[in-house]
Amino acid sequence: METTELKIIEAAKKVFVRKGKDGTRMQEIADEAGINKSLLHYYYRTKEKLFGAVFKFAFSKFAPELVNSFNSDVDIFTKIENFINNYIDLINKNPFIPLFILNEINKKDASFVTNFIKSSGINVNQFRNQINLEIEKGTIKKIDPNNLIVNIIGLCVFPFIGKPLIQVILFDDNENEYDNFLLNRKKEVAEFIINSIKK
Amino acid sequence: METTELKIIEAAKKVFVRKGKDGTRMQEIADEAGINKSLLHYYYRTKEKLFGAVFKFAFSKFAPELVNSFNSDVDIFTKIENFINNYIDLINKNPFIPLFILNEINKKDASFVTNFIKSSGINVNQFRNQINLEIEKGTIKKIDPNNLIVNIIGLCVFPFIGKPLIQVILFDDNENEYDNFLLNRKKEVAEFIINSIKK
DNA sequence: AATACTTTTGACCAACTGGTTAAACTAATT
DNA sequence: AATTAGTTTAACCAGTTGGTCAAAAGTATT
Structure with missing residues (x-):
């Protein structure tokens, strides 16, 4: 089963890794995940938090x-x-x-x-x-x-x-x-x- | 003699190298150079052009x-x-x-x-x-x-x-x-x- | 089927960003 | 001192950005 949260993380990984933190737009992650930008903020309140999750994953x-x-x-x-x-x-x-x-x-x-x-x-x-x-x-x-x-x-x-x-x-x-x-x-x-x- | 153009390039180097292209704000370069943001655009019309100059320098x-x-x-x-x-x-x-x-x-x-x-x-x-x-x-x-x-x-x-x-x-x-x-x-x-x- | 809870959406906003413009200032030339 | 050309500034702008919010849609519980 592909939950929304998983789709978001996968999309965020792709965009953050490709474009860096500063080069990444929340809208682009939303598009990549096929969801609304508001929904992104619903799961990860801020860009910082979402980036933190991706960075942790990449490092681990x-x-x-x-x-x-x-x-x-x-x-x-x-x-x-x-x-x-x-x-x-x-x-x-x-x-x-x-x-x-x-x-x-x-x-x-x-x-x-x-x-x-x-x-x-x-x-x-x-x-x-x-x-x-x-x-x-x-x-x-x-x-x-x-x-x-x-x-x-x-x-x-x-x-x-x-x-x-x-x-x-x-x-x-x-x-x-x-x-x-x-x-x-x-x-x-x-x-x-x-x-x-x-x- | 320290021309404005030189001050700009030096400031741009510092900021671009430290923060990357996306993380850099034109205002920050202007501050670092001790000048107005408009003056920045007077010497280097766009961020892209200024970045290009800095990148070229760094590489060379x-x-x-x-x-x-x-x-x-x-x-x-x-x-x-x-x-x-x-x-x-x-x-x-x-x-x-x-x-x-x-x-x-x-x-x-x-x-x-x-x-x-x-x-x-x-x-x-x-x-x-x-x-x-x-x-x-x-x-x-x-x-x-x-x-x-x-x-x-x-x-x-x-x-x-x-x-x-x-x-x-x-x-x-x-x-x-x-x-x-x-x-x-x-x-x-x-x-x-x-x-x-x-x- | 009414209630309550979660998920999703679209409309919206304040702050910021790169860039423009017209006017003011400076210094050399006439 | 008037003209000219280059330099500097403040005010401004349109587009973007991260983030909010209230309402709608969906789902589970009673």
Whole structure:
């Protein structure tokens, strides 16, 4: 059953993610949901509240993957490979969400971001410990765990948020070639990282 | 001498980059420039034209570095190190511009982006050839040049556009620690990449 | 079928937004 | 000092925007 509230959220996601908070018009969300603008305000009293709901949803889609992958109980190389595979797949299915999140989170004030993330359950300590342990064991080269984590995530995310630029600069604006590039990247990124840290 | 036109451009840069195109009000630019709103329209007839000028400026700040570094005539390891040093320095001086560019370029239609970049003179062929040559020579491991280029740029850019997130997740919201992290990163990123490709 | 509650609608509004215009001011030229 | 051209301002405007409200339509309960 497709309730009105669900139709609204789906429509709001589409429009907010595509156009950003400031670029979005309540009327456009109403149109996308096939309803009246008043009804929108009936369910979500203000634009701010509706945006909050969408942002929360978007973020909560990407947080669990981070938590689960980083805290799973497998060896470090498998963990990195798994994370990259799952994360790139996830972004592929929701290619505009990362930029949406980054963009809006850069506009919010710091306390909002802090509270929001703390409630998301993201915790990298287990993974950090694992990295340090592998360095001690001599399985991987000495590397700062924070830098490694940023590298892994950045290498997954950047090709998507930079797509319009990269596609033109590197692929002569050929979209098929770029999509193909993104598919191969799962393998390439994993290889790139493991090559860098493996002893 | 500080002409009105210059004051406007400086003010417009600040506001547009901070709030995005849709989030920017002409009145706010006028206030920031210490002038009347009518005077704004006297120099730049429309918001669109003023935004265009600012966007062009922002982009042209980051394009030359790409061109010069990639086409310089030094060995591949030095080139990578130089690029990372210069690019991270450049972003550090203008930390909000990359997200601004990525964000707006994802909203524009493809033809605009294509034309814009083509006129910017960015060309990676020389660097691509150099990578392939070093692979043949056996200096570096086999790697797809496009993937390597995306990796280099992504590793430089991502920590800045993800700052509010990363700072909370990895550094318990301690800004000093994060700034320190960014400083060290020049060395870390270069090391990370070279470790990955060096034979 | 009358009551009461929720959902949906259209008409409406105050505040805001990008943009215009005519007049006032300034400084160089005659 | 009068003319001219460029610069700056205040007042104004039409269209848009988020949001309200009372009434209508629908649904469940008695």
